[in-house]
Amino acid sequence: MDVATNGASTTVEVVEVRPDRVQVKGALTFVTARRAREAALAILKRSQSSEPLTVDCSGVGESDSAGLAMLIDLLANAAARGRSVQYWNLPPGIRAAAKISEVDEIIGLDKA
Numbered sequence: 531m532d533v534a535t536n537g538a539s540t541t542v543e544v545v546e547v548r549p550d551r552v553q554v555k556g557a558l559t560f561v562t563a564r565r566a567r568e569a570a571l572a573i574l575k576r577s578q579s580s581e582p583l584t585v586d587c588s589g590v591g592e593s594d595s596a597g598l599a600m601l602i603d604l605l606a607n608a609a610a611r612g613r614s615v616q617y618w619n620l621p622p623g624i625r626a627a628a629k630i631s632e633v634d635e636i637i638g639l640d641k642a
Contacts, residue, residue: 539592544569547586549579555589558597558624567600571607582614593623601637 542562543555552573558566601617608615617637628634
């Protein structure tokens, strides 16, 4: 069940599909970004894979600049562990925030 605050969903789920793939579902916003970051970092820390980490955002509904910040933070944390990150199916809110902030190349928007 989704709980909402001022119309914003407070639900986010970050699921390890396999050691080199993560699925994000729900909202990736100011309300949920911290929880999403904690879950993604826990998965990254547990992983023994050296393959690029693929983050599939096809399950993300709402998104904003906090979601973008979380994805950039994950890139930095992965790089510190010698891993790269590829983002699939980035939602429109994150795409727009990345272009406005001129970080679209950093997150691989031209490939996403």
